[in-house]
Amino acid sequence: GVIAASLALVAGIVLWDASKLSITSAYGVGPKMMPIAVACGLLVLALANLAMAMRGELPPRESADPKAVLLILGGLAALIAIIGLGGGFIPATAILFAATSAAFGRRAFFIDLAIGFALGLAIFLIFDKLLTLSLPLGPLERLL
Numbered sequence: 074g075v076i077a078a079s080l081a082l083v084a085g086i087v088l089w090d091a092s093k094l095s096i097t098s099a100y101g102v103g104p105k106m107m108p109i110a111v112a113c114g115l116l117v118l119a120l121a122n123l124a125m126a127m128r129g130e131l132p133p134r135e136s137a138d139p140k141a142v143l144l145i146l147g148g149l150a151a152l153i154a155i156i157g158l159g160g161g162f163i164p165a166t167a168i169l170f171a172a173t174s175a176a177f178g179r180r181a182f183f184i185d186l187a188i189g190f191a192l193g194l195a196i197f198l199i200f201d202k203l204l205t206l207s208l209p210l211g212p213l214e215r216l217l
Contacts, residue, residue: 144176145172152169161213166193
C-alpha cells in the first residue's frame, strides 16, 4: 500500500509540474506529452501494485547488496560531478555504465568503460546531430 501511494504521489507531482509548463507546440505533440506519459505509467504501476497488495500477491523482498548500491550511487555521483565540472556527457556516461556493470557483478571494468564510451558517443551523436538537442559539452564533445 505504501509503495502504491508513493507511486501515485510521484505521478501527481509529475502531472502538476507538467501542467505548469508553458511550452506550446505548433505541430501536435509537444514536450509536455512526455511528463504526462510518465505520470500515466506511474499511475498504472500504482494501481497494479495496490491490486497485488490487496490480493496478497506481492513477492517477498530481496535483500539489497550494499556494495552494488554503493557502486551505482558512486557512478551517479561521478556522472553529476563530471558533468558539473565540465567534463562532458560521453565520459560521464562511460563511468556510469562501468560502475553499473560492476554493481551487477561484471568484472571487466575497462571493457565496460569502452562499451559505455561507445554508447555515450552514439547517444550524444543521435541527440546532438540527428535530434539537434543539446547534451552537456566537454572537451571531447566540442571536437565532434
